[in-house]
Amino acid sequence: MHRSGHVGIALLFVTPLAFIVATVYGIEIGIGTLALGVSASDLPDRDQQIPGLSHRGFSHTVWAALVVAGLGGIGGFFLSTKMASSPPIPIPGIDTLVSIGPILFAGLTALAILFGYLSHIVGDILTVGSAYFGMDIKPLFPLTEASVQLGIAKADSMMWNSIFFVLGVVATAGVFVFN
Ligand SMILES: [Zn+2]
Incomplete structure (x- = not known):
């Protein structure tokens, strides 16, 4: 999947959370949630820039997702403790962000x-994917070597990337504009 396809799928994944957040804390925080998720x-895919990591290796496992989300949550916690309710530059939603408190903010970030x-x-x-090219996704590696590949779309398929991008944008716009 190329960037546009990934953005579309990310929008589909994060929109429900962003919508709940927007309903409870306001639209600015909802949009922030969406932007962070996307x-x-x-x-x-940043694994391609880190020497020693194979592409679609550890970075493409559930564990990596948990580690990165955990680190993000910790970062969010400390960021939240540093946030001032009246920053020198006005930031929309900053009062709400401050009032959320570090623990909840860390949880939302994660x-x-x-x-x-x-x-x-x-x-x-x-x-x-292809085992031959070492491109198979093993989401639970090294717990299990099982690879999961649905293979319904070619990564560089213009059609599939466009379909997911449009689906994501339409879903997000639908949820945010019509609610
Ligand atoms: Zn990837």
Whole structure:
């Protein structure tokens, strides 16, 4: 899956959480949740920039998703303790963010990252992998070597990338505009 396809699938994954957050804490925080989740969906493929990591290796496991989400949550916690309710530059929703408190903020950060990250792995599972090229996704490695590959879409398929992108955008717009 290319970036557009991954963004679409990430939107589908994160929109329900973002909608709940928007309903409870306001639209700014909901959009922030969405943006964070979509950004996190790009992280697994950063394995290509880290020497020693094989592409679609550990970075494409559920464990990596949990580790990254956990680290994000810890980062969120400390960020939240540093947030001031009246920053020098006005930030929309900052008062709400401060009032959420560090623990809840950490939890929301971790969840948004987790959903976005997992959406990437699901996106890659949908594509045609190949053990020959070492491109199979083994989401529970090393617990089990079992690889999961649905192979319904070619990673570079213009059609599938567009379909997922449009589906994600339409779902997100539908949820946010019509509620
Ligand atoms: Zn990937």
